[in-house]
Amino acid sequence: MTGIRPATGSRPARVPRPRPSSGAAHRLLPIAEQLLGGPLPLRLRAWDGSVAGPADAPVVVLRSRRALRRLVRQPDELGLAQAYITGELDIEGDLTDGLRTVWGAARERGLRPPKLSLTDRARAVGTMVRLGAVGPRPPVPSSQARLGGALHSKARDRAAISHHYDLSNDFYALLLDETMAYSCGYWTQDEHEGGGGGGVHVDGEDEDGRERGYGPADAQRDKLELVCRKLGLAPGSTLLDIGCGWGSLALYAAETYKTRVTAVTLAAEQARYVTEQVAARGLTELVEVRLSDYREIRAGSYDAVSTIEMGEHVGDAEYPGFTATIHRMLRPGGRVLVQQMSRGAVAPGGGAFIESYIAPDMHMRPLGDTVSLLEGAGLEVRAVESIREHYTRTIRAWHRTLEERWAEFGALVGEETARVWRLYLVGSALAFEERRMGVDQILAVRPSECGDSGMPPTPRRWYEEGDAR
CATH class of the missing domain: 3.40.50.150 (Vaccinia Virus protein VP39)
Incomplete structure (x- = not known):
């Protein structure tokens, strides 16, 4: 196509810049990585169908906002377990591979949650509010043990x-x-x-x-x-x-x-x-x-x-x-x-x-x-x-x-x-x-x-x- 020139005064067609996705998964990924202290070794799929994270990683599925509410209130092993038990959170494919990937990444990369500034915390809270993650505490699963009395009586x-x-x-x-x-x-x-x-x-x-x-x-x-x-x-x-x-x-x-x-x-x-x-x-x-x-x-x-x-x-x-x-x-x-x-x-x-x-x-x-x-x-x-x-x-x-x-x-x-x-x-x-x-x-x-x-x-x-x- 050599020899062809644009008409005088014309401008090259403007290529639109891709807009960042506003899906729930894309909003959650940076927060998760910030809290984890490094790249998330998982791919997220949220309740709205959005997907974010490494393409070749195990897929964690957040089926509802309730899972997020549970994790916001209890961001630890027990919160994750409760979300999984209730079906609010799931892993596509082999659960063993998913857990092995997470634990292996934590061990090999030495992932440790960093100390967050007030600005970081405020930004994270704002995102959670917009995603509907702030709300009543979800009920504890009925399968959880409820013991009373003195320990080992x-x-x-x-x-x-x-x-x-x-x-x-x-x-x-x-x-x-x-x-x-x-x-x-x-x-x-x-x-x-x-x-x-x-x-x-x-x-x-x-x-x-x-x-x-x-x-x-x-x-x-x-x-x-x-x-x-x-x-x-x-x-x-x-x-x-x-x-x-x-x-x-x-x-x-x-x-x-x-x-x-x-x-x-x-x-x-x-x-x-x-x-x-x-x-x-x-x-x-x-x-x-x-x-x-x-x-x-x-x-x-x-x-x-x-x-x-x-x-x-x-x-x-x-x-x-x-x-x-x-x-x-x-x-x-x-x-x-x-x-x-x-x-x-x-x-x-x-x-x-x-x-x-x-x-x-x-x-x-x-x-x-x-x-x-x-x-x-x-x-x-x-x-x-x-x-x-x-x-x-x-x-x-x-x-x-x-x-x-x-x-x-x-x-x-x-x-x-x-x-x-x-x-x-x-x-x-x-x-x-x-x-x-x-x-x-x-x-x-x-x-x-x-x-x-x-x-x-x-x-x-x-x-x-x-x-x-």
Whole structure:
């Protein structure tokens, strides 16, 4: 097109400048980044359809202004959790990827909220007002725990346990495998792998006649077998199982090792379930079920004591009394196995979301502190085994079941509670994956007055194939 000139006096056509979007997402993005202290690792989609943020990032959906009102009044983990639970906020696609992205960005970029000037605050408040984010405080979700009374009193502990474990036996039967073990499994093979390997897994066929590979139930049975071996159970042994859950260990020890078990729980639904299973399996001569607080156990001379992920509910100030009870219940030479979750010294609790919606008053401490408390009670710690990675696999199996049977869970407990559990399982699996939480098996013994532990010279037989009895 060379040689062509515009007519004398004419001007080049004016190219309109793009106008900045006035959508809610575009207004919220700079505020979010200012509060976060760096670029937002997420893409926002607001209730008006506007979208802002990195195109390749997980998409957070704000479905209503109510989500914004909730976050303005409570701009923390609990506010975000409440918005998600109620469905006011959602994440498109995989929730695990979304949370991993957020936590990874916070860790790698060292994002920290900056100190905002009065002008910054005024500007943010003005934007929120224009977006309709200022209004009545949204109601607290009905699934949040509401406890009263003194911390870790018997009545409050009973209420806290009931909030979590008495949700319904039908719920846990839907979530868990046939062992009804609600604790970290012990994965001796890759999932769906058939044959070979250690543990007690026996291959078979599923209901469709196809060969069944290794799965969550096998990992739980391998965990139960390992616990029994570490405790040295044998026919006629006596076991006190504190916090017996739905009886997976008590029933396994009685059926497989002919051990006499006292199974203790604070949850009425669990006690009912275990009692029914004991009768159905013909184990009434071997298993006694007690609906009781551990502090109400007065006397005993047991060969072994087990507490599988129950110590997290005891409380920090009460834990020395808990370990003293374990010591008192054991005969000299008796063993105790504590399987317990841990967190760092900076954040020893369960976190605001877990303590509000899952396990009220939960307390986890560093592993070394628990070992010291056991030793302080007069117990000798003989072995500690971290099984942290096993919990990532266990929880992801539960989460997979939740997603595959989502409609059934919703019909059973309601959409809000189902979303509570989705967030709980996804967040917990990531916490173990990224080593923000741990879980360990701690084996200890009550030595005799002359120092005899009665322990084998090596732990080799705990992990051997075949019958270790």
